[in-house]
Amino acid sequence: MTRCEIDLDRFEHNIARVKELAGESKPMAVIKADAYGHGAAVLMRKLFSKGIEYFGVANIGEAMELRRTFHRGNILVLGYTPPHLMHYAADYGVSLTVFSLDQARALNDIGQPVNVHIKLNTGLHRLGFAPTQQSVEEIREISKMENITIEGIFSHFAQSSDEDDMAQYAVFKLMLGLLADEGVDVGHKHICDGIALGKYGNLGLDMVRPGAIFYGYGNGVLPIMSLKSQIIHIHKVPAGEGVSYGMTDKCDHERVIATLPYGYSDGVPRLLSGGKGHVTIHGKKAPYVGVLCMDMCMVDITDIPEAKMGDDVTVFGSAEGDFTFTEAAAMVGVNVNSLLSGIARRVPRVYFEKGEEVMFTDYLF
Secondary structure (H helix, E strand, O other), rough: EEEEEEEEEHHHHHHHHHHHHHHHOOOEOOOOHHHOOOOHHHHHHHHHHOOOOOEEEEOOOHHHHHHHHOOOOOEEEEEOOHHHHHHHHHHOOOOEEEEOHHHHHHOOOOOOOEEEEEEEEEOOOOOEEOOOOOHHHHHHHHHHHOEEEEEEOOOOOOOOOHHHHHHHHOOOHHHHHHHHHHOOEEEEEEEEHHHHHHHHOOOHHHHHHHHHHOOOOOOOOOOOOEEEEOOOEEEEOOOOOEEEEHHHHOOOOOOEEEOOOOHHHHHHHHHHOOOOEEEEEEOOEEEEOOOOOOOOOOOOOOOOOOOOOOEEEEEOOOOOOOOOHHHHHHHHHHOHHHHOOOOOOOOOEEEEOOOOOEEEEEOOO
């Protein structure tokens, strides 16, 4: 069976590390994209049990799914919510991001109380109020709307350079000062994601937004997820014959090939085909041969004579000799978050504590 194995002991270590870096600031755990592929519903509960009370997701659908499974904690939709879906924020008790006056007016017109976080554009140029006096006046207008409570204000570093980050931070602080001068209570203030938190600390603000660092990618943390599978077929390929679509990777010698039950639709990049990537079997590397298929792939186990049907296979792991998520991401030209969050939901997640399985989730059952 192909599955993600998630180490909750390592996760607790990472939570403690994030809280150490955050200091007096409240961490908002970013659990969008199913907690970067790790299973948001399970990890949200664990985070809450360790004192994390704020959670960030990408859209209203993610917020609703989590609220249906866990009724505690504060959830913020970090992205855009269309007007026709805004009422769900009130229905499900979640906060929305507001980045324009028109958006705030549409939300206010729903007629139900909703908490919001104001988004400022300090240089990333994605979403947010521009750093202008007009924006100050518009945010002041929002603060007086009957059905809207400003719970927080935030921005996001473009991560071009430390110098550029600090220039953005200066813009953020300037806008905070201008809003304070107008008597606008903006609530929680946050600009640091996990990368910025590791580099700069909390920058004196009262909230931070770590994401990937919780899952093992950042300063002083441990990767918590491995992708595992098993051998489902072993056969010999004669010399001169290729493997998979296009019958590529022909060799001048006989090979022993193992078939594995996952493919690119499970989130393993097709660009790892033809020996660019490998798996680990009995602690030894087995390179991919031929083209990865949608649901299956093949590896060369000629040099692993002890391999047999049903043996465990580490696709991505963190033990010595394993092909890591970080290495694979670099090889195919994506960031590690892209690879982690791209592991398909049809792949079961299995959770471990102290080496024992404690939970299993499978969206197909």
